[in-house]
Amino acid sequence: MNHPKPLYSSRLVFGFGVIFLFLVLGQWVSRFFHLPISGSVIGMVLLAVTLGCRILPISLVEEASQLLLQHLSLFFVPAGVGLLSYWAMLKNNWIPITLAILLGTIITLLGTAGIHLVLLRTKWNRKSNNVESTQ
Amino acid sequence: MDNLILLASTILVYALAQTGQSKLNRKTRLKKISFLFHPVLVSVVVIMLMLVLTHTPYESYAEGTEGLTFLLAxxxxxxxxxxxxxxxxxxxxxxxxxxxxxxxxxxxxxxxxxxxxxxxxxxxxxxxxxxxxxxxxxxxxxxxxxxxxxxxxxxxxxxxxxxxxxxxxxxxxxxxxxxxxxxxxxxxxxxxxxxxxxxxxxxxxxxxxxxxxxxxxxxxxxxxxxxxxxxxxxx
Structure with a gap:
C-alpha cells in the first residue's frame, strides 16, 4: 500500500465520518430486512457500490480506509485473547473441535483454491483469462 | 486506570511482535519458520500468559481493549x-x-x-x-x-x-x-x-x-x- 502524501488531512477526518455513516447504513439495512448478514459487511458492499456509481469520490475515503486496514490484524487481538474465557466450554470436546478446525481449515483453503484453479484453466469466459501469479 | 495499561500493552506487544517477525523474515535461515510468528498469534499467546500470571480477569481485559474491538466494524x-x-x-x-x-x-x-x-x-x-x-x-x-x-x-x-x-x-x-x-x-x-x-x-x-x-x-x-x-x- 502506498502512502497518501498529507497524512493528517481533513479528508482523513471526513473519510472516518463516511465510513461510520456506511456502518450505520449497513446496520439499518440488516435490521430492516432482518438479514443474517452483519451491518459491517453490508456497509462494505454499500460503500463499494456507492464508489462504483461515482456518487462518492474515492479520494474522500481512501486515506481513512488505508489507516484502518493497515493494522487490521491488531484489532483482532482482543478477540483472540478472549479464547481464554472460552476454555471451560472447549474443554469437554476439545479433540474433535481442534480436529475440525485444523483439518477443516486446511481442506477449505485447498478446496476453494483448487476449484478456482480448475475454473481458471477452463476457458469459460474467454476474455478475462489473463494469468497473473503472486511473486 | 489499570484497564488502560492492558490496552497499551496489547498495542506494544503487537508492535514488538510485528518488528520481530520482519526481523525473522530478513534472516534467510529462519525465513521458513517465520510464518509461525505471526503478530496476532504471538500477541494473543503473550497477552494470555500475562493475564494468567497477573491473575487479571478477562472481563477487565475486554473492557480495557474495547477501543480496539470497536474499530473492527x-x-x-x-x-x-x-x-x-x-x-x-x-x-x-x-x-x-x-x-x-x-x-x-x-x-x-x-x-x-x-x-x-x-x-x-x-x-x-x-x-x-x-x-x-x-x-x-x-x-x-x-x-x-x-x-x-x-x-x-x-x-x-x-x-x-x-x-x-x-x-x-x-x-x-x-x-x-x-x-x-x-x-x-x-x-x-x-x-x-x-x-x-x-x-x-x-x-x-x-x-x-x-x-x-x-x-x-x-x-x-x-x-x-x-x-x-x-x-x-x-x-
Whole structure:
C-alpha cells in the first residue's frame, strides 16, 4: 500500500465520518430486512457500490480506509485473547473441535483454491483469462 | 486506570511482535519458520500468559481493549475501498468467483461438521461448528438459528481465523503457480477477517479478493447452514 502524501488531512477526518455513516447504513439495512448478514459487511458492499456509481469520490475515503486496514490484524487481538474465557466450554470436546478446525481449515483453503484453479484453466469466459501469479 | 495499561500493552506487544517477525523474515535461515510468528498469534499467546500470571480477569481485559474491538466494524466497512478499486477485474470474473465461493462455503461447512459428527459430539457442538468459516457476528447469528451455542461458535471462529492467517499462505504454497485471485479467495473463504487482514499484508489485490470471499461466504453460509439443518443433515 502506498502512502497518501498529507497524512493528517481533513479528508482523513471526513473519510472516518463516511465510513461510520456506511456502518450505520449497513446496520439499518440488516435490521430492516432482518438479514443474517452483519451491518459491517453490508456497509462494505454499500460503500463499494456507492464508489462504483461515482456518487462518492474515492479520494474522500481512501486515506481513512488505508489507516484502518493497515493494522487490521491488531484489532483482532482482543478477540483472540478472549479464547481464554472460552476454555471451560472447549474443554469437554476439545479433540474433535481442534480436529475440525485444523483439518477443516486446511481442506477449505485447498478446496476453494483448487476449484478456482480448475475454473481458471477452463476457458469459460474467454476474455478475462489473463494469468497473473503472486511473486 | 489499570484497564488502560492492558490496552497499551496489547498495542506494544503487537508492535514488538510485528518488528520481530520482519526481523525473522530478513534472516534467510529462519525465513521458513517465520510464518509461525505471526503478530496476532504471538500477541494473543503473550497477552494470555500475562493475564494468567497477573491473575487479571478477562472481563477487565475486554473492557480495557474495547477501543480496539470497536474499530473492527468500521474496518470491515473500509474493505469496500479495495473492493471498489479491484472491481473491474473482479466483475469480469464474477461467475467463477461465485462458483468458487459456493463450493468453498459447502466444503467449509462439511469439513467442520464431519469430524465432530463422526466423533459423536453432541448436536449443539455440531451446530456451533457449522458456520466456523465466516465472520463472528454472522456465524453467531447462524449458530443461534440452528441450535448451536453462539459463544462456542465465537471461540471456534476466532481460532479458525488465527490458524488460517498463520498457516494459510504455507498451505496454499503447496499448489504451484497460484494466482493472486485464488490466494485471496481461499484466505477470505477459509479464515474470514483475520485471513483477509493477512491477505492485505501481502497485497491490496489479494485483500480485495479476500474481502469478496469473506462477504460472499457470509451470504452463502447463512443460506446453506439453515438448509442443511432443515434437511436434518446434522440433527
Amino acid at each position: 468500521p474496518s470491515v466497512v473500509a474493505l469496500g475501498v479495495p473492493l471498489y478499486k479491484e472491481w473491474k477485474k473482479l466483475s469480469a470474473e464474477l461467475g467463477k468467483i461465485l462458483v468458487t465461493v459456493t463450493f468453498g462455503s459447502l466444503v467449509g461447512i462439511l469439513s467442520s461438521i464431519l469430524p465432530v459428527l463422526l466423533w459423536g459430539s453432541p448436536l449443539e457442538v455440531v451446530a456451533s461448528l457449522a458456520p466456523r468459516s465466516v465472520t463472528t457476528p454472522i456465524a453467531m447469528n447462524i449458530a443461534h438459528a440452528t441450535g448451536g451455542v453462539p459463544s462456542l461458535t465465537a471461540a471456534v471462529v476466532v481460532t479458525t481465523g488465527i490458524f488460517g492467517a498463520v498457516a494459510g499462505p504455507v498451505v496454499l504454497s503447496i499448489l504451484d503457480k497460484i494466482e493472486t485471485s485464488t490466494f485471496g479467495l481461499a484466505m477470505g473463504v477459509a479464515s474470514h477477517g483475520i485471513g483477509t487482514a493477512r491477505a492485505l499484508e501481502i497485497g491490496e489485490r489479494e485483500g480485495a479478493y479476500s474481502a469478496l470471499g469473506l462477504c460472499l461466504n457470509g451470504v452463502f453460509t447463512s443460506i446453506l447452514v439453515p438448509v442443511l439443518y432443515r434437511f436434518s443433515i446434522f440433527h
